[in-house]
Amino acid sequence: MKLLEGITVLEFSQFMAGPSAGLKMADLGARVIKIERPGSGEGGRQIVIKNLFVGNDSLVFHTINRNKESYAANLKNEEDLDRVKKLIAQADVMTHNFRPGVMEKIGLDYASAQKNNPRIVYGEVSGYGSQGPWASKPGQDLLVQSVSGLTYLTGNKNDLPTPMGMAVVDMLTGTHLAQGILAALVQRGKTGEGAKVSVSLLESALDFQFEVLTAYLNSEQPPPQRAETGNAHAYLGAPYGVYPTQDGHLAIAMIPLPKLTDFMQTELPEAYKETDAWFEKRDEIMGWLANHFRQKTTRVWLHSLESAGVWCAEVLNYAELMNHAGYRVLQMEQVVETADGTKIQTTRCPIRVDGKRVFSRKSAPKVGEDNLRIEAELDLSDLPR
Amino acid sequence: MKPLHGITVVDFSQFLSGPSASLRLADLGARVIKVEHPEHGDIGRNLYMSSVRINEESSFFYAINRNKESFAANLKDENDLAKVLKLIDQVDVVMHNFRPGVAKRLGISYETIKQRKPSIIYGRISGYGIEGPWAGKPGQDLLVQSISGLTWLSGNEGNGPVPMGLAIADIFTGAHLAQGILAALVRRGINGEGALIEVNMMESIIDLQFEAITTYLQDGGKPVKRTAHNNAHAYLGAPYGIYQTSNGYLALAMGQIPVLGELLDCPDLLKYREKGSWFTQRDEIKAILAKHLTRQATESWLEILEPADIWCADVLDWDRLLAHEGFKVLNMIQSVTMSNDLSYQTTRCPITLNDEQLISRRGAPILGEHNAALDEEFGL
Numbered sequence: 001m002k003l004l005e006g007i008t009v010l011e012f013s014q015f016m017a018g019p020s021a022g023l024k025m026a027d028l029g030a031r032v033i034k035i036e037r038p039g040s041g042e043g044g045r046q047i048v049i050k051n052l053f054v055g056n057d058s059l060v061f062h063t064i065n066r067n068k069e070s071y072a073a074n075l076k077n078e079e080d081l082d083r084v085k086k087l088i089a090q091a092d093v094m095t096h097n098f099r100p101g102v103m104e105k106i107g108l109d110y111a112s113a114q115k116n117n118p119r120i121v122y123g124e125v126s127g128y129g130s131q132g133p134w135a136s137k138p139g140q141d142l143l144v145q146s147v148s149g150l151t152y153l154t155g156n157k158n159d160l161p162t163p164m165g166m167a168v169v170d171m172l173t174g175t176h177l178a179q180g181i182l183a184a185l186v187q188r189g190k191t192g193e194g195a196k197v198s199v200s201l202l203e204s205a206l207d208f209q210f211e212v213l214t215a216y217l218n219s220e221q222p223p224p225q226r227a228e229t230g231n232a233h234a235y236l237g238a239p240y241g242v243y244p245t246q247d248g249h250l251a252i253a254m255i256p257l258p259k260l261t262d263f264m265q266t267e268l269p270e271a272y273k274e275t276d277a278w279f280e281k282r283d284e285i286m287g288w289l290a291n292h293f294r295q296k297t298t299r300v301w302l303h304s305l306e307s308a309g310v311w312c313a314e315v316l317n318y319a320e321l322m323n324h325a326g327y328r329v330l331q332m333e334q335v336v337e338t339a340d341g342t343k344i345q346t347t348r349c350p351i352r353v354d355g356k357r358v359f360s361r362k363s364a365p366k367v368g369e370d371n372l373r374i375e376a377e378l379d380l381s382d383l384p385r
Numbered sequence: 386m387k388p389l390h391g392i393t394v395v396d397f398s399q400f401l402s403g404p405s406a407s408l409r410l411a412d413l414g415a416r417v418i419k420v421e422h423p424e425h426g427d428i429g430r431n432l433y434m435s436s437v438r439i440n441e442e443s444s445f446f447y448a449i450n451r452n453k454e455s456f457a458a459n460l461k462d463e464n465d466l467a468k469v470l471k472l473i474d475q476v477d478v479v480m481h482n483f484r485p486g487v488a489k490r491l492g493i494s495y496e497t498i499k500q501r502k503p504s505i506i507y508g509r510i511s512g513y514g515i516e517g518p519w520a521g522k523p524g525q526d527l528l529v530q531s532i533s534g535l536t537w538l539s540g541n542e543g544n545g546p547v548p549m550g551l552a553i554a555d556i557f558t559g560a561h562l563a564q565g566i567l568a569a570l571v572r573r574g575i576n577g578e579g580a581l582i583e584v585n586m587m588e589s590i591i592d593l594q595f596e597a598i599t600t601y602l603q604d605g606g607k608p609v610k611r612t613a614h615n616n617a618h619a620y621l622g623a624p625y626g627i628y629q630t631s632n633g634y635l636a637l638a639m640g641q642i643p644v645l646g647e648l649l650d651c652p653d654l655l656k657y658r659e660k661g662s663w664f665t666q667r668d669e670i671k672a673i674l675a676k677h678l679t680r681q682a683t684e685s686w687l688e689i690l691e692p693a694d695i696w697c698a699d700v701l702d703w704d705r706l707l708a709h710e711g712f713k714v715l716n717m718i719q720s721v722t723m724s725n726d727l728s729y730q731t732t733r734c735p736i737t738l739n740d741e742q743l744i745s746r747r748g749a750p751i752l753g754e755h756n757a758a759l760d761e762e763f764g765l
Contacts, residue, residue, distance in 0.1 A: 003571065003572045004568050004571060004572070006575070024564055028564070028568045049596070049600055049621060050600055050604060051661065051664065059599060059600060059603055060599075060600070063596055064596075128715075132711050132714030140638045140639070141638075142617050142625065142626075142638045143636055143696060143697070143698035145636075146634075146698045147699065147700075147701050147711075148701070149702055149706050150551075151627060151636075151700055152702050153549075153550030154548070155540050155544075159540070160615070160627055160628075161627050161634055162540055162547070162627075163539070163617040163626075163627060163636075164539050164549045165611065165616060165617060165618050165619055166594065166597060166618060168553065172556070172560070175560035175561070176735050177736075179409055179560070179563055179564060179736060180738065182568055182571060183388040183414075183567055183736075183738075185574075186389060186567060186571055187386075187390075189574030190391075195738055196738070196740065197736060197737070198736075199736055202711075202712075203715060203735035203737075206715075208551065209551065209732075210449075210731065210732045211401070211444075211449065211552070212435075212551065214445070214448035214731040214732065215435045215437035215444040215445065215448075217718065217729075217731065218730060221436075221437065222704070223702045223704055226550065231548075231550060232527050232530075233552075234550055235435040235436050235437070236434075236435065236436075237434075237436065240527065241527075241548075242536070242545070242547075242548060249531075249545060251527050251530070251546075252527075253525045253528055254432060311528060313527075313528035313529075314531070314532070315531040315532075316531070316532050317534055317537050318598065318601050319606060319608070321534045325517060326517050326519035326587075327587075329516055330587060332587075332588055333602070344599070345602040346595065346598075346602070347592060347594075347598055347599065350561050350584055351561050351564060351565040351582065351584055353581070353582060354581050355581055355583070
């Protein structure tokens with residue numbers, strides 16, 4: 001039995017945060033049904049990167065929505081809405097990321113859903129929570145990164161604020177939504193009662209920074225400074241960072257400096273020997289180290305440092321990564337297939353269960369691809385069409 | 386009552402990946418018992434040293450381990466191991482992030498524990514899985530970032546590799562472990578079965594890049610290219626990025642370039658009528674925007690763009706964020722107190738349940754703080 005076998009999730013969520021939670025639940029064995037507007041479907045179908053489409057839908061959409069079904073319904077049409085309510089009555093979980101007030105207007109807010117199905121676990125995603133001056137702002141990844149302080153952690157001291165180059169806040173919010181929903185399902189197993197689970201992009205972006213925020217909150221220091229070059233963490237001292245070598249780049253994690261310089265077979269200047277200096281003189285020390293690392297190839301450095309137990313690694317790009325035996329042995333890729341036979345190579349779920357990797361062959365559905373089957377199966381069809 | 390009330394977790398993990406998973410389980414109501422080495426404890430207490438200390442130890446440890454108990458035990462000592470096994474017999478979840486093979490040597494492998502207690506949910510984290518040439522490598526965040534290709538997504542083209550300035554691999558790996566454990570608890574509630582949940586940092590950080598990697602694979606392996614300046618996403622066109630203004634910065638997420646040209650009174654943008662050009666000519670478009678936006682203050686740009694529904698935002702640092710009403714209303718900061726009465730401030734769980742925030746007042750444990758109480762309670 002898969003971990004979430006028998007659990008049905010109705011996904012009203014669009015774009016990334018909510019659907020990425022749906023994807024993890026699908027990977028773990030839940031049946032995830034996207035509820036989409038007829039015709040155009042969810043907005044994410046048209047969010048395209050590098051102009052890559054599969055059929056009428058963006059490649060990104062297929063990435064996030066593999067292994068799901070689609071039920072097309074116009075929530076402004078009474079009959080469709082009735083059918084959706086019948087679906088909710090038989091589901092375990094529903095998620096949405098409409099802006100505050102929208103579900104109330106449709107009549108699918110938590111109070112209504114709970115009346116319809118007291119066992120429902122109701123997940124909602126917002127940008128900034130439901131109160132305060134930001135509540136109605138668009139919940140978009142880059143904007144939340146920008147508001148949350150996150151952009152002052154990446155890049156070097158004199159760079160502009162540097163966002164993380166992916167929808168990292170969406171992804172993290174999705175994991176928090178999934179965690180909340182699963183915990184509520186655990187509780188429901190004991191009490192029989194559903195729950196409402198709320199997450200927001202901003203709270204997740206703050207949780208993401210919990211370690212560094214805790215450091216900031218409990219000291220008199222101003223907000224953190226990034227290192228001048230090779231920065232990898234504003235609160236960690238030298239040598240933590242990335243260094244150019246003669247032919248590439250080398251990452252060095254935490255190690256006491258005297259040990260590191262021993263293994264590098266060089267003399268650590270007196271001024272850098274005190275532990276306090278490793279943070280206070282970080283820029284100077286990292287510059288000094290960089291001059292040394294530049295003189296040999298990555299391979300030569302790895303050879304002497306790795307064997308001595310120094311935490312270090314070469315910096316790879318996707319081509320180098322995917323050609324590496326260390327990557328291939330993970331079998332992290334899989335091929336998914338759309339209903340009309342188009343194959344897409346993508347990644348798989350990173351959670352292994354009972355010693356087995358989780359693969360799934362099914363790509364994202366077309367809008368309404370599963371209406372007939374779902375209506376027959378869940379007995380929604382007695383309503384007039 | 387919190388949703389995981391009644392669930393007990395024995396956590397052997399150290400540092401951040403595993404402990405961040407057990408923190409979330411604790412936030413959700415589970416009881417988490419850290420098993421730590423009697424002398425140095427979780428190596429995160431001292432090795433993973435931030436420039437700020439709390440209680441003479443790394444402030445990071447105190448963020449990660451609030452609301453947990455500490456049981457000091459030397460697993461290489463027979464008596465201590467017997468106690469730990471007796472404790473495990475009475476709990477729901479066991480987790481660790483030892484390197485491959487270590488748990489077996491210590492006598493707490495999945496096979497051993499499962500035999501004693503078939504309903505156990507056993508979670509383990511490794512750096513790179515348990516086979517292949519990387520299996521023995523240290524599972525450390527920056528190193529995993531560096532190997533995974535992630536460092537070519539942030540910063541600008543020509544910057545070289547730019548790591549994300551947080552322990553992102555640790556945090557997502559922990560999140561995935563927590564998901565797996567929670568899903569296993571759901572199944573156990575139905576059929577009583579235990580489970581083995583395995584995650585590793587490399588797979589988690591690959592999963593995090595699923596969008597970019599799928600694009601890369603579909604695109605015939607063309608190298609990832611960041612924009613020359615103001616990069617925020619290697620695969621998105623202009624204006625996506627952060628720009629300098631006369632007094633700060635402005636983030637621009639989406640917006641049609643000619644419309645932006647009209648609104649910002651920047652005629653040079655009007656010629657980019659073709660949607661495709663926003664991607665193919667993004668470097669020159671971003672250069673025009675970057676130059677133009679330095680002319681006025683962030684507030685005046687926001688006043689123009691926000692009413693026109695352009696997705697944009699001010700770029701805040703923590704000083705400004707924490708002073709903002711939009712932050713205060715979240716009530717995101719909580720004060721926790723240790724058994725020695727030391728209080729410190731930290732963030733709370735980001736998940737809200739039934740409109741109630743999940744707050745816990747208990748700080749991180751002192752090493753071995755709960756040995757006597759646990760000895761008695763569990764008959765060790």
